[in-house]
Amino acid sequence: MLNSKTLNSYTSKRHSPFSTVSPSLFLTRAPLALAIASALSTSAFAQTDAIDKPDPSTEMEVMVVTADFRSSSLEKMPSSITVIDSQKIQDESAQHFEDLLNSIANFNWSGGSSRPKYFQIRGVGEQEQYQGAPNSSVGYIIDDIDLSGIGMVSSMYDLQQVEVLRGPQGTRYGANALAGLIYLKSNDPTDVFEHGAEVSLGDDDLRTFSGFSSGPLTDSGKLLYRVSLQQHQQNGYHDNLYLGRDDTNGRDEFSGRAKLRWYATDDLQFDLTVLHADFDNGYDVWSLTNSPTQTTSDQPGVDSQRTTGAGFKATYSGAETFELTSLTSFANTDHHYSYDGDWSNPEYWASKQCSENSNLAPCQYDYFWDKTGQRKTVSQEFRLSSTEQGRIFADSTDWLLGVYGMNLKEDNQLYSEYNAWPDEVLDSEYEATNYALFGQLDTDQGSDYALSVGLRLERRNSHYSDTNNDNFDPSETMWGGHIAVSKVLNDSHNAYVRVARGYKAGGFNMTLPVELNDKKEFSTETLYNYEIGLKSHWLAGLIDTNLALFYMDRQDQQVAASQQDPDKPQRFILFTENAGSSNNYGAELDATWYATDNLQIYSSLGWLETAYGDYQYQDKYGTEVDLSGRDLAHSPHLTYSLGGTYRTNSGWFTNLNLSGKSEFYYSDSNESRSEPYTIVNARVGYEASAWSAYLWGRNLFNEEYGVRGFYFGNEPDNGWAEKQYIRYGDPRQIGVTFNVKFM
Template sequence: MIARFLLLASVASASIIVPAAHAQAQAPDGAPDQADATAEAQRVRGDVIVVTARRRQETAQEVPLAISVIRGDSIESTGNFNIVKLQQLAPTLQVYTTNPRNTSVNIRGLGVPFGLTSDGFEQGVGIYVDDVYNSRVAAATFDFLDVAQVEVLRGPQGTLYGKNTTAGAINITTNQPTFDFEGRAELTVGNLNYKQAKAAISGPLTDTIAARIAIASTSRRGTLFNTTSDRWINEQDNLGLRGQLLFKPSEDLSITLSGDYSKQDPEGFGTAFVRVGRTQRALNRQYDALVAAINAANPGRNYAPSRNVYDRRTDLDSSLNAGNKIGGASLKVNWDLGAGKFTSVTAWRFWDWKPENDRDFTGLSIVSRSQNPSQQDQYSQEFRYSQEGDRIDFVVGLFGFKQRIDTQGTEQQGADASRWSLTGALANDPSVLQGLTASNTQYLKSDSAALFGQLSWKVTDALTIQSGARINYDKKSGFYERVVTNGQGQLISCSPTPAAGSVLAAQCGVYQPQVSAPSDSAWNFTYDFNLNYKFARDVLAYATYAKSFKTLGINQNGLPLNADNSVNYDAGTVKPESVNHYEIGLKTQLWDRRATFNLSAFRTDIKNFQATVNGGQFGTVRGYLANAGKVRSQGIEADFKITPSDRFSAYANGAYTDAKYKRFTNAPCPPELSGGTLQPASATPDYSQAGVPGALSPRQCDISGQELPGVSKWAFSYGAEVNAPITLLAKEGQVYLGVDGNYRSRWNSNASPSIYTEVKGYALTNVRAGFRGEGFDVFGWVRNAFDVNYIETLQVAPGNTGLIAGQPGDPQTWGGTIKFSF
């Protein structure tokens, strides 16, 4: 398979993703020019892309690591307006979101546990905007706002980016204030009532002060029609603002004050019925039988949801909301001291999350209310000093981080809950569970400090040895309290254990009061070693070893229960991940830099991988962290770009990723092996009766050797653009036609791979055509041009009833865009 991939990469190729018609031989807007890079660009035909991946400005081809660079104009022209969409351009980037809080951003299959809502663990992929760390991936769901460039750094980046970036980092650079007056505006309209407007203006206020203001607004009708509320849901409703002041009293000193605010207020994010799979629960306690029983108990009701997810119809009966606000302020100081450069980044960020969900995924009133609003404040301070010399380049720094998150959760049972969750006479009495309410109060405090550095020794003009290290300290403390009230508003207690068959026992089987206060701290030492050799001016080979860590986690959403229904306090904390990473790569440019071909191969081994464990019943914790013994991710990536002339450019990129649990002997079982009476504790787990109603269920499953969730083995993206000069309406410019697309092979959507949660592979194609000239661009576009049906993610509904719900991907959309700049 690897040989086949290499052949495909050589013939079809793959890229640093920048259509050459738009790439510029300069740093991102507002950054200091690189005289050497610009002069070099003028001597050859190809372009030079400047990045800050190593916290200093240099060309992308000189950086000895796997990096994808996406310029702002490429983001706009391809319609990939946030990180969730960006994965269509970067194959090894995987982003999954069921709502902004429950978003996973992974690189090479690693990063965060898939499908888990928790604040007690760290992201394995760091998201940085203008050097400011964004600790919550909710930022990934917002529109890019006045972005100059996005760098996707693949592989551990702990020595410079820190905060447990064991899988990689996403480094976003925005356009900066300028002392030349300039502005830009963009308006897009399309089907589904799609409207997007962007504007930015920049210029001097005095000889030493410049300002920049940007705004972006996006709205679009939803893609799922809710027959219960009689409206479309899962809509887009985004607004973003950014303001910057640059004080530059001299060429050696610049101080930038930045502030931003973004909000979303859509009705979302709901799911639709996808399928039903048999579990080991008694057949009369599985989805179809339970729906039939509820219909029989309610004459004339006849609940029957659409069973074709691509009908784009759902019937969720609970309130849906995804109110999301995020923003903050930062102060960045760059001071050129002659011998070196000093940088200080001071930042505060907030996140306010106000969700409402339908947790039972149906139009039945089982869970009538589910919400976990939270508020976050984070503060960070980073100091860096860098110096470049003839033989030695180095960066040293200090980083401090403080965070607090407060959450107030409510979950309530509805009128159909008794018949859905209980048996016998109690199932016929709606009052047993109706109104039963669990109210959660929790907070998390997180503190981190680090000393880091990286040094490059140019042994010869061709050979460079680079090494980096980071000492990191993390402390986490949390608090979780759940109180439970019955339908009359009275507090209930489940200690001592209530009599079997009683109303109280039934209620305690759904919600139990609980209090926990996990706390822990850890030191870790991260280091890496890199050898790179320049065989020729445009041929660089490198080899890297990195020892990295992702710090400890705490289970912040409540703890699971032991077999005797007591709280398992041992699950309160999760061990740090220990990462060993190996990578080799080749970066080349050919044909006077008209062509770029980069190749990398990697292997990452992780001990104590922080994996997701899902609770199957309503009465247990939905998900919590546990350590898998060992995980391995390995693969090959290839990038190719070609610009034979000013009239044509093309790129393609691809990745083969083999990500597996090497050892996970006590994993949660998939739905087809869940729901029945548990096998004896001393018995060898029996997996032979998957999906057989009434069969005994293993207490846990050995999923060693199975694939990690969310990872496609094969992923490709491509694009091309052709243009021709033309004069239209007395305007000189270019008429152009562009196409881009991506392909992903199948992947599994459950933490323990299930036959019911396999997502089929799919390929998407987008096209655009337009006319551009000096200061303007007008084009039409079609995304998902062939109206391909595909699934974005699948979810296993709680209760082991066999229900699988999901979210279909966007249908074909089309529209037009007008852009002006001056």
């Protein structure tokens, strides 16, 4: 098993000279960044000639999955997992998680925010969170700091890897990972000095300044540090014709991370991570004309999030039979989300004729929606895991036992205004406390068989109250786990069968009209995932493949529904309810071909079939709509990607990649659907031993592709007739990047 000092040392078979050192150094905003830049500028450049290019023939791939209890190689994990390493992140010029997610099989996101934070894995996940208790189906964790449901602060800078675990993670993560988990692992401190700086410029007034510094703080090498900082700005691709501005959808994003690692003794290690992210983004993307780049709103919205978090890990390995691990995390987040609900301006509406008591008159329609929130989470986990000497059952079985506790508090203030009058005013308070016991056994069965069994028992107590006199105190006990059997078929193939049970807590709906009182509460959802997989090396390791087939049985499926209020068409009634059992099934394939020492080709393919269970709902006119058997929202049947990287021995570099999806439904409450699309990206450049320069382009053919859609009436002069409205993804962007790195 890899120890804590070597988990960060994996490299890829075919890579650039820089794969062992992440690029960049920072030049803006924070005094700490300026201090680092000043210290490095006087002497570091003189050291660059000492950097030698590594020999690819001497390095073997060890792709380590860090999100599980025991960090293990990807090929040995009996589960469908995609790992995107730092080399691919750099090769594709990914600045944010948004730039990578289209390359993940059976993965989708809902574009109702300035950056992705609502995700779907295998068709399961949320599309929005306008009000109510935060309760995510897809976990989102950065360096052991839980940001589920608020994962928009996900810069890819100085990241070791992205891990996407598909299917319920009931043993490891419990209630927030019904559909799966996204885990971002940043680079750890190093025992030698490494520094870097990076600048990117592009159209849409893009400016990104980044930097990192890492190394020992003491001569003994027992105290190490790493600091990485990034400031990203751009206008946001939209022109507001009414205000005459091109930055109402702008992005102003700061990300900072500091890490300390202390080898206190030979048996005791401490790791501290401090994260601060300040994303002060605009939100102005909707248009009555469905323009992908032009708006006419008079009150552009915002989508901002400021998160400060910390994770503290202590590992004691001095006992003969066990290792003790303590994980403590804290996160404090302030978020603000607002939008112009009429999507236009008073002059536009005054030019239209609306029906008032059978008489035509100029329209008056002005609607604005605004919500602020404050979230705090504190969690603590203790776990004991066996050492080689502590194995049980005739030294055949590793064991693990743990306890977990988390407290989450979130206060929200909602205010909407219709024609200069308050329309909806609601202040709410929510608190949830979770306690869990968990355990896992991993047994060598002999004859190259391995058995893994895990179980988690979780208790959740919560309280909700608001100024509308809604009060709820739901509490429940839930359980999840897994059984997996794997078999090493030969040196090249490893097969597995896995059954996992996940759960998502029940909840409540607030501010419902009297006729919907029967929908005040909804029940816990459970999901059984049945999966078989094959992880293989072909042609003496030139081709790696990971194939998984799955079948998901969802019981008491939670469905997010909405109705446009017929008496107040500017307002929507939002609620969650349980549908009958439903089944999803499909397959995922990840493949990499090391064609030559200079050429690497990679691809992913996802196939997904989803369906509602027995589910009917009533539209705003009281007409019953039956969705039984229909595809779930944001669940395309096909997701795919194909890419390739070529490096010459003289230092020239090129990467070309494409990704796409088939059509999918935008919502659980209507029949509006996207169009299928394919996006093409490219990057070319030159890489020297201490610097590199690149020209890159995203969405080169300027594909118009929908990432979120609504179907409702938003134009009074047309009798509030229902119509499809689409939010489009980012158009074409061209830019350049220059970076240096030195030791």
